[in-house]
Amino acid sequence: MSLTTILGDSTMNFVNEPELDLTQEAVQKHLQQAFAQLDATDTPDIPLVIGGKRIYTDETLASVNPAQKSEVVGNLSLAQPAQIDDALAAGRRAFQEWKFISVADRNQLATKLVNLVREHRYELIAIIVEESGKNVGEADGEICELIDFIHAYMIGMEQLKDGLDYLVPSPVESREARYLPLGVGAAIAPWNFPLAILGGMVMGAVLAGNAMIMKPSSDTAVVGYRLFELMEQAGFPTGLINFITGKNAEMGDYLVKHPKLRFINFTGSKQVGLHINQLAATPQPGQIWIKRVVAEMGGKNAIIVDDDADLDQAAAGIISSAFTMQGQKCSANSRLIVLDSVYDQLLAKVETRMKALNHDPARANGDVGPVIAKRAFDKITSYIDYGKDNPEQNTLLVGGNYDDTQGWFIEPTLFEVTATSRIFNEEIFGPVLGVIKVSSFEEALQLANDTAYGLTGSLYSKNQAHIKTVVDDWYVGNLYINRKTTGAVVYQHPFGGFNLSGTDGKTGTTNYVQQFLELQSVTNHHG
Known part of the structure; x- marks a missing residue:
């Protein structure tokens, strides 16, 4: 596949985002400033964000620094079932308009997000290091991977936007097979790549025309919230992406079983992934579809x-x-x-x-x-x-x-x-x-x-x-x-596993984006 595709009126050449050179004095200075700024900042209270409204709950959960477990990185609000209902309703309202937004316009917002991620690179690295315990090099690698994911999904939708191009023509009818977004989905993300995987899971589906519930791991929700803020700043419509935190198992089960949820995009353990798959397979009262489950799970x-x-x-x-x-x-x-x-x-x-x-x-x-x-x-x-x-x-x-x-x-x-x-x-x-x-x-x-x-x-x-x-x-x-x-x-090593390691929708590819679409055949007989 060519690494060049036409996006609107411009040509996009896919180039992997370069990592920082940690030996450079200027890079080290920026990192020190970012950590100093983080240290000087009060511990944040992280809200739910539903339909653009920030909700702070009385019950909270602390996200802590695993290297210094007495240090609280942020206090997370905990969603209750009624708030999940509201988030799905907000997503459904936003979806009714977003699904008609052109691929070119969606990609413009994605480009703004990429630029914001670059602008806040050092800040994001500092939060990742503090909240997940991974080192600076690994944290910076996440920045690059997120940017690469977004670019890959922009390209993927550009390739899919016109549907199938190999239908047999007819003199008496017009024929079209076009991709449609599914609806409102949930990204249930892991803690180990709290920026790249979370952001890729959300943006792959959003750029395909869907609305999303964005649920980071409670271990790393502070950096997840910062990414959500950048999505807001980039201009994604209010209610299109709703930010939810909570106790993973309790809230997750309610969300996964919800009859208004169309699909689940999950990354995590085999045990939880299979549990989600089992819950999603049982239709709930009022549910009118077979839920789609995209799962990337464990390995040995x-x-x-x-x-x-x-x-x-x-x-x-x-x-x-x-x-x-x-x-x-x-x-x-x-x-x-x-x-x-x-x-x-x-x-x-x-x-x-x-x-x-x-x-x-x-x-x-x-x-x-x-x-x-x-x-x-x-x-x-x-x-x-x-x-x-x-x-x-x-x-x-x-x-x-x-x-x-x-x-x-x-x-x-x-x-x-x-x-x-x-x-x-x-x-x-x-x-x-x-x-x-x-x-x-x-x-x-x-x-x-x-x-x-x-x-x-x-x-x-x-x-x-x-x-x-x-x-x-x-x-x-x-x-x-x-x-x-x-x-x-x-774009070098498409990633995803076989057997009980997952459903193998390769991340960073057009194949990944297709999981959040369904194909409609439209035939118009001319008489």
């Missing part, structure tokens, strides 16, 4: 290291895949499968790199930061304890320490495991990697495929026959050869 992603692999390259990719952002990426590597002939050599290199990871603060772009919350800390450390307590299946090689005195910190941890270990089979979503030794490439691939997930996978190998085999037989949505499992880039 493997890296295979072949006997002829470049071991330094593999070790670097493993460390980045498994431990960047504390392993809190759905694409992160958590299973390492190594051919026995290179096992000891590779592990020595991996262990050396693990021990070299620094513990500098996130503001200083440190390697090792906190996990997001107490529930994550408790879950991840339970797997570490399981590994220590079950030596017949697990041998601790590196790490294994954790401390929640100040924040939720877990040391990058490596276990040698058996194929039946829970560490090797269950999604942990943290800095815990299980490694297993195998005697053949065939055994390695069999183990890699032995999972209900199908998100990412990587093979390090120079063997062309083995490379062809994994391309043919490794069933994952994002397969990589001789590179890490993380870091998919818009």
Whole structure:
């Protein structure tokens, strides 16, 4: 597909948004100013925004800094069922006009939003770092990804706006197959990419002509609200995007089951995604459609290291895949499968790199930061304890320490495991990697495929026959050869998983936008 498309009267060349050069003095100065400004600002109260009206509730929920859990980043208002009803009604009213707005006019507003995101880049980075615990480099990567998502969805709608162009012509009737927006949907977003994923989920559907309920994770709703404010400032109509926060499970169930909700765009865990899918599948009184569910869920992603692999390259990719952002990426590597002939050599290199990871603060772009919350800390450390307590299946090689005195910190941890270990089979979503030794490439691939997930996978190998085999037989949505499992880039690595990793609408593509449209056939017989 060409990276050039016509948008109105101008030509848009897709170019990935460049990341900041963190070595530049000017960049560091801007970052310091942004953090100083954030530190000097009073803790914000985050409202609901429904039909343009800001609503502050008596009951609130604190969003805290996971590196300093005593620090409250923002106090979130909590939506009640009546307010969800109001948000859906506001969205429905706005949708009646928005669905007729041209693609060119929608894209103009999206361009304004992109410019505002660029203008507030350092401010957004500071909030992301403070609220999610990820480092500056990862936070800046989110800015780039959000901008890339928006541009990709602008292009996608430009490609789809005229419908199907291959209908057989007729002398007696005119024929058209056109894409129509679905209605009012909900973006239920995760905390780990609180700007890029949330913004992409909302904008993909909005640029397709829909209205949206924008629901960030309660762990990272402060930066979500700041993004919503920029959407307002860009000029998106009042009520088209309604901002909702609340206790995730209680509010989420009511929203998902609501008869006036047309579709759900979800990113998060397998457990929650399947629960949403089940709720959405049951029609409620007054519901006149089958709800559409778009879901990007978890993974238990493997890296295979072949006997002829470049071991330094593999070790670097493993460390980045498994431990960047504390392993809190759905694409992160958590299973390492190594051919026995290179096992000891590779592990020595991996262990050396693990021990070299620094513990500098996130503001200083440190390697090792906190996990997001107490529930994550408790879950991840339970797997570490399981590994220590079950030596017949697990041998601790590196790490294994954790401390929640100040924040939720877990040391990058490596276990040698058996194929039946829970560490090797269950999604942990943290800095815990299980490694297993195998005697053949065939055994390695069999183990890699032995999972209900199908998100990412990587093979390090120079063997062309083995490379062809994994391309043919490794069933994952994002397969990589001789590179890490993380870091998919818009328009370079379309992202989405198979099996219980999701519905595989590839983000950053026209395919993604199509999920929020339905095709109508219009035939006019001329008599």
